[in-house]
Amino acid sequence: MKQQQPYSGYQALLGWVVREQKPTQVTIELPLTEHHLNRSDHVHGGVLASLLDTAMSFAGLYSPDPKVVRKAVTLSMTTTFVSPAREGTLTAIGRVRGGGRKTFMSSGEVFDDNGTLVAFGEGTFRLRSGSENETP
Amino acid sequence: MKQQQPYSGYQALLGWVVREQKPTQVTIELPLTEHHLNRSDHVHGGVLASLLDTAMSFAGLYSPDPKVVRKAVTLSMTTTFVSPAREGTLTAIGRVRGGGRKTFMSSGEVFDDNGTLVAFGEGTFRLRSGSENETP
Amino acid sequence: MKQQQPYSGYQALLGWVVREQKPTQVTIELPLTEHHLNRSDHVHGGVLASLLDTAMSFAGLYSPDPKVVRKAVTLSMTTTFVSPAREGTLTAIGRVRGGGRKTFMSSGEVFDDNGTLVAFGEGTFRLRSGSENETP
Amino acid sequence: MKQQQPYSGYQALLGWVVREQKPTQVTIELPLTEHHLNRSDHVHGGVLASLLDTAMSFAGLYSPDPKVVRKAVTLSMTTTFVSPAREGTLTAIGRVRGGGRKTFMSSGEVFDDNGTLVAFGEGTFRLRSGSENETP
Numbered sequence: 001m002k003q004q005q006p007y008s009g010y011q012a013l014l015g016w017v018v019r020e021q022k023p024t025q026v027t028i029e030l031p032l033t034e035h036h037l038n039r040s041d042h043v044h045g046g047v048l049a050s051l052l053d054t055a056m057s058f059a060g061l062y063s064p065d066p067k068v069v070r071k072a073v074t075l076s077m078t079t080t081f082v083s084p085a086r087e088g089t090l091t092a093i094g095r096v097r098g099g100g101r102k103t104f105m106s107s108g109e110v111f112d113d114n115g116t117l118v119a120f121g122e123g124t125f126r127l128r129s130g131s132e133n134e135t136p
Numbered sequence: 137m138k139q140q141q142p143y144s145g146y147q148a149l150l151g152w153v154v155r156e157q158k159p160t161q162v163t164i165e166l167p168l169t170e171h172h173l174n175r176s177d178h179v180h181g182g183v184l185a186s187l188l189d190t191a192m193s194f195a196g197l198y199s200p201d202p203k204v205v206r207k208a209v210t211l212s213m214t215t216t217f218v219s220p221a222r223e224g225t226l227t228a229i230g231r232v233r234g235g236g237r238k239t240f241m242s243s244g245e246v247f248d249d250n251g252t253l254v255a256f257g258e259g260t261f262r263l264r265s266g267s268e269n270e271t272p
Numbered sequence: 273m274k275q276q277q278p279y280s281g282y283q284a285l286l287g288w289v290v291r292e293q294k295p296t297q298v299t300i301e302l303p304l305t306e307h308h309l310n311r312s313d314h315v316h317g318g319v320l321a322s323l324l325d326t327a328m329s330f331a332g333l334y335s336p337d338p339k340v341v342r343k344a345v346t347l348s349m350t351t352t353f354v355s356p357a358r359e360g361t362l363t364a365i366g367r368v369r370g371g372g373r374k375t376f377m378s379s380g381e382v383f384d385d386n387g388t389l390v391a392f393g394e395g396t397f398r399l400r401s402g403s404e405n406e407t408p
Numbered sequence: 409m410k411q412q413q414p415y416s417g418y419q420a421l422l423g424w425v426v427r428e429q430k431p432t433q434v435t436i437e438l439p440l441t442e443h444h445l446n447r448s449d450h451v452h453g454g455v456l457a458s459l460l461d462t463a464m465s466f467a468g469l470y471s472p473d474p475k476v477v478r479k480a481v482t483l484s485m486t487t488t489f490v491s492p493a494r495e496g497t498l499t500a501i502g503r504v505r506g507g508g509r510k511t512f513m514s515s516g517e518v519f520d521d522n523g524t525l526v527a528f529g530e531g532t533f534r535l536r537s538g539s540e541n542e543t544p
Contacts, residue, residue, distance in 0.1 A: 007175075008173060008174045008175045008180065009169070009170040009171040009172065009173045010171060010172055010173060010174055010180035010182065010183065012171065013149065013150075013171040013172070014149075014182070034145040035145040035146060035148065035149040036145065036149070037144060037145045037146060038144045038145075038146055039143075039205075040209075040264070044144065044146035044186065044189070045185075045186075045193075045210040045213065046146065046150070046182060046183075046185055046186025046187075046189050046190065047146060047182075047186070049181075049182055049185035049186065049189065049213070049215070050180065050181075050182025050183070050185065050186065051182075053180070053182050053185065054182065057181075069175075071175060071176055073176075073217070073220075074181040074217050075216070075217060075347065075348070075375065075396045076214065076215065076216045076217065076347070076348045076350075076377075076395075076396045077181065077185070077214070077215055078212065078213070078214045078215075078348075078350060078486045078530060079185070079212065079213055079214075080211070080212045080505070080513045080515075080530045080531075081209070081210050081211060081212065081513075082505055082506030082507075082513055083506055084209075097488070097490055097525060097528060098490030098491055098525060099490075103347065103398070105347070105348075105488045105490055107515075107528060117505060117506055120505060120515060120530065121530070122348070122486060122488045122528065122529070122530060123348075123488075124347045124348045124396055124488060126375070128176070211483065211511065211513070211532045212483070212484045212486075212513075212530070212531075212532045214350040214394060214484075214486060216369070216377045216379075216394045216395075216396060217377075218369055218370030218371075218377055219370055233352070233354055233389060233392060234354030234355055234389055235354075239483065239534070241352045241353075241354055241392075241483070241484075243352075243379075253369060253370055256369060256379060256394065257394070258350060258352045258392065258393070258394060258484070259352075260352060260483045260484045260532055262511070278447055279447075280445060280446045280447045280452065281441070281442040281443040281444065281445045282443060282444055282445060282446055282452035282454065282455060284443065285421065285422075285443040285444070286421075286454070305417070306417040307417040307418060307420065307421040308417065308418055308421070309416060309417045309418060310416045310417075310418055311414055311415075311416045311477075311479060312479055312481075312536070316416065316418035316461070317457075317458075317461040317465075317482040317485065318418065318422070318454060318455075318457055318458025318461050318462065319418065319454075319458070321453075321454055321457035321458065321461065321485070321487070322452065322453075322454025322455070322457065322458065323454075325452070325453040325454050325457065326454065329453075341447075343447060343448055345448075345489070345492075346453040346489050347488070347489060348486065348487065348488045348489065349453065349457070349486070349487055350484065350485070350486045350487075351457070351484065351485055351486075352483070352484045353481070353482050353483060353484065356481075400448070
C-alpha cells in the first residue's frame with residue numbers, strides 16, 4: 001500500500017514508513033537507529049510522541065480517492081510511557097475514536113518487535129479547511 | 137554555560153541546544169530547518185513534544201557538580217498546540233513544579249522568535265537510581 | 273462579583289464558587305468537606321480535575337455583557353497532581369493561553385490555603401454555536 | 409462481587425458503584441442524576457474524569473485477599489471527550505497497561521447505556537507504601 005500523504009521534512013528526518021492506511025486506522029513503522037536514542041540509550045520520548053502524533057492524525061485522514069490529500073492540525077496530545085525500547089522496528093497504530101465534521105479524537109499505541117507495549121497516547125485534531133468529514 | 141547532560145543521538149538528529157540550566161528551570165533552543173516541518177510546512181507536533189519532553193526533564197536534573205550527570209525517565213507527558221511556527225529559532229522552557237525524592241512534575245512552554253506561545257505541556261518524571269533528590 | 277454563568281447541578285453538588293471572572297482568567301474556590309475526600313482522606317483526583325475543567329473553560333467564556341451567557345465543550349484536558357490536600361479552601365485559576373474563533377486552549381492551577389500548588393492542568397475547548405470569539 | 413476498596417466521601421457524593429474487580433481491570437457504574445450535569449445539561453467533564461481516575465486507579469489495586477486493601481496516588485491523568493451523555497447509567501472500565509513494583513499505567517473508557525464511547529483517558533499511578541507489586 002502506498003502512503004496517501006506526501007512526505008514531509010520531518011518524516012524524512014525521523015524515517016518512519018506508513019505501512020497500512022484504513023478508513024479509521026493507520027499503522028506506521030520506524031526502524032530504530034542510534035539517532036532515535038536518548039542519553040540512556042533508550043528511544044527518546046519525543047520519538048514516541050512523534051510516532052503517536054503521526055499515526056493518530058493520519059488515522060482520521062483516510063481518503064477513498066488517493067489523489068485527494070487531507071490534512072489536520074493537532075490540538076492536543078498525550079503520551080504515557082510504559083516500557084523502554086532501543087532497537088529493532090517500532091510499530092505505531094492510530095485509531096479514530098470519535099469526532100464530527102471538523103474535529104476527531106484518536107488513541108494510539110506503539111509496540112516493539114516482540115509485541116510489547118512501549119507507549120500509548122490520545123489526541124484531538126481539527127481538520128483543515130477542505131478536509132472536513134462529510135458525516136457529522 | 138555548558139550543557140550538563142551528555143549529548144544523545146536524538147539531540148544530534150533534531151539539533152537543539154541547551155541554553156541555560158538553573159536548579160529548577162532549563163532553557164533549550166532549536167534553530168528550525170525544513171527537516172522539522174510537516175506536510176503543511178509547519179513545525180511537526182512531534183518536534184514540539186520532543187522539545188517539551190527534553191526541557192521539562194532536564195529542569196529536574198540540575199546538579200551543582202557539573203561532573204555528576206543525573207537522569208530521569210518520562211512517565212507521561214502532554215502537549216497543547218497553540219500557534220503554528222515554521223522558521224527562526226524555537227525556545228523551550230521547562231520548570232519543575234513539584235515532586236519528591238524519586239519523582240518530579242514539570243510544565244513547559246515553547247515560544248517562537250517573536251515571543252509567541254507555540255505550545256505548552258506538562259510531564260511526570262521518575263529519577264533513575266542514583267539520581268534521586270536529597271530533600272523529599 | 274457575580275458569576276456570569278448560570279449554576280449547574282454539578283456545581284451545586286461539588287460546591288465551588290466563582291470568585292473572579294476577568295476577560296481571559298477565572299478564579300473559583302471550593303470549601304473542602306469530607307465529601308471531597310478519597311479513601312486516604314485526601315482530596316479525590318476527580319475533584320481537582322473538576323475544578324480545573326471548570327476554571328479553564330470559564331476562562332474563555334467572559335462576556336462584557338452579563339446578560340450574555342457563553343458556553344463551551346471540553347475536547348480534552350489533563351491533570352498533574354503535585355501535592356495532597358485535605359482541608360480548608362482550594363483556589364483554582366484558569367487562564368486562556370491561545371485559540372481562535374471557535375476553539376481556545378487554557379492552563380490551570382489549584383492551590384491550597386497556604387498557596388501550595390496542589391495540581392495543574394491544561395485543556396482544549398470548542399465554543400458552542402453562538403458563543404464564538406469575534407477576533408480570530 | 410463486593411467492592412474491595414472501602415467507601416470514600418467522594419464516592420458517596422458522586423454515587424458510583426464498583427461492578428467488577430479483576431486482577432488488571434475494573435468496571436464501575438454511575439447512575440446519572442441532574443447533579444452530574446453541567447449548564448448545558450450534559451454530564452460535566454469533571455464527572456467523567458472522576459470515573460476514569462477511579463476506574464484506572466482501582467484497576468491496579470486488585471488483591472487476591474479481600475481483607476488486604478491496596479492504595480495508590482494518581483500522578484497524572486488525561487481525558488478526551490468524545491460524545492455527550494445526559495441520562496441513564498455510565499459504565500467506566502479501567503485497564504492496567506504496564507508498570508513495575510511502585511508505579512503502573514492505565515487506560516480507561518466510559519460508555520453510555522447504548523455502548524457509545526463517551527470519553528477515554530490514561531493515567532500514571534504510584535502505589536502507596538505497603539501496596540507495592542510483587543513482580544516488577
